[in-house]
Amino acid sequence: MSAPAWPAQLGPVICVVGARPNFMKMAPILRAFAAHSPAIPVVLVHTGQHYDRSMNDRLFEDLKLPHPDINLGVGSGSHTVQTAEVMRRFEPVLDDYRPSCVLVVGDVNSTLACSLVAVKKEIPVVHVEAGLRSYDRRMPEEINRVLTDQMADRLYTTERSAQVNLEAEGIDAARVCFVGNVMIDSLLHNRAMARPVAQTLAEAGIAADWLAPGSAYGVITLHRPSNVDQPETLQPLLATLARIAEHLPLIFAMHPRTRANIERFGLQELLPAARIAVLPPQGYLEMLGLMDGARLVLTDSGGxxxxxxxxxxxxxxxxENTERPITVEQGSNSLVGIVPASIEQAxxxxxxxxxxxxxxxxxxxxQAAERxxxxxxxxxxxxAATPHAEGVRHV
Incomplete structure (x- = not known):
């Protein structure tokens, strides 16, 4: 019996990545599409929203992501400028490839921008990691999530509460499919290949004796504008981390935005080198190794x-909030806010x-990607067989 074929009337699936979190989510999806019978044809579009070439290359290599078929090269800019530029450059791609659908992941500007173009071109939108809500509209990511879900024809969720959120926003349950978490697909696939902490520190030029083998340590990441863009918020956070470091040495994988603001506000002395090792942004396997061996992680990252x-x-x-409540309800996460006493107590x-x-x-x-x-x-x-079927607008 011959293997099934990809329907002749369907174009490829355009898969969009734009920034670091997208890469970890897309890697298992592309593997699953290639292994599926029939293989699902893909055009991988990188918008270039994450524009650090060396970090891009490193992440693609770590995750075994194929080289993008198209790089839109958008680069930095305000949220409005970046979103508009992705839209302008993405539209000709849809004209050239006539895809069966556009698959987007997560909640970055590229996710919203490419969804907007697709829906205007009457091409179905598929959203992976749909329905997550912080209910904080001050977060740009929250706006991206809500609007993308309203446009999407097929919505894949990571936890059951996401469907409750979507139904409350008027989205038909028939459009939603609970599949699990592709971020965890990547983690489980790569855990055995995680970089040892000693190697990561050595490559960053940290003295070999900074952390004795087997010693406990913590990991820090901070990047959200609400935490790092104002000195009256960033200063007490750094001072709090320094006090925690008196009891547990900390490894700070520092985002460029955070580093620039620490220097701009003159706060470098709040990070004692003897207790806080400051690293540049790390590759996926390095961060996985740091987290896997940590006693504690302090972060404002959703991933x-x-x-x-x-x-x-x-x-x-x-x-003060999270769009991933299951990590608090069932997992190892605790929301502690930004009040120093609460952070130290926790x-x-x-x-x-x-x-x-x-x-x-x-x-x-x-197995989320396989689902x-x-x-x-x-x-x-x-x-394709019933093009006017309810719930599928445009195929």
Whole structure:
């Protein structure tokens, strides 16, 4: 019996990446599409929203991502400028390839921009990681999430509460499919290849004796504008981290935005080199190794909340809200805000052995991408056979 063929009337699936978090989500999807029978044809578009060439190359190599078929080369800019430029450059790609759908992941500006172009061109939109909500409209990512979900024809969710959010916003449950978390697909696939901490420190020029083998340490990442763009917020956060470092040495993988603001505000002395090792942005395998061996992670990153939950590492999220509540309800994450006393108290609790280890949430099993591939093939095939079927607008 011959293997099924990709329907002749369907074009390829255009898959969009734009910034670092997208890469970890797209890698397992592309593997699953290639392994599916029939293979799902893909055009990989990199918008260039994340424009650090060396970091791009490193992440693509770590994750075994194929070289993009198209790089729009958008680069930096305000949210408005970046979104508009992605839209302008993405439209001709749709004209050239006439795809069966556009698949976007996450909540970056490229996710919203490419979805807007696709829906205007009457091409179905597929959103991976749909339905996550912080209910904080001050976050640009929240706006991107809400609008992308309203446009999407097929919505893949990482946790069951996401469907509740979508239904509350009037999105038909028939458009939604709970598949699990592709970020965790990447983590489980790559965990055995994570870089040892000693190697990461050595490559960053940190003295070999800074962290004795087997010693406990913590990891820091900070990048959200609400935490790092104002000195009256950043200064007490750094001072708090320095006090925590008196009890637990910390490794700070520092975002360029954070580094620039620390220098601009003259706050460098708040980071004692003897207790806080400052590293440049790290590759995926390096960060995975840092987190996997950590006693504690302090972060404002959404992705790290998920990854620490999968690793069972206590995570203190320096925010007042999270779009990933399952990491708090079931995982190892705790929302501690940005009040110094609350952060220190939570850190001391972890060091005293009271940190959360949590458990792996439902369907965070490394197979989310395979479920997406199977469902997308069935959905597109049904749409091709019945092009006017309810719930599928344009195929």
């Amino acid at each position: 790290l909340q998920e990854e620490t939950t999968a690793l069972g590492v206590p995570c203190l999220t320096l925010r 850190a001391q609790a972890v060091l005293a052995g009271a940190g959360k280890s949590g458990r792996m949430p439902e369907l965070w099993d490394g 997406i591939a199977a469902d997308l093939y069935a959905w597109l095939s049904a749409a």
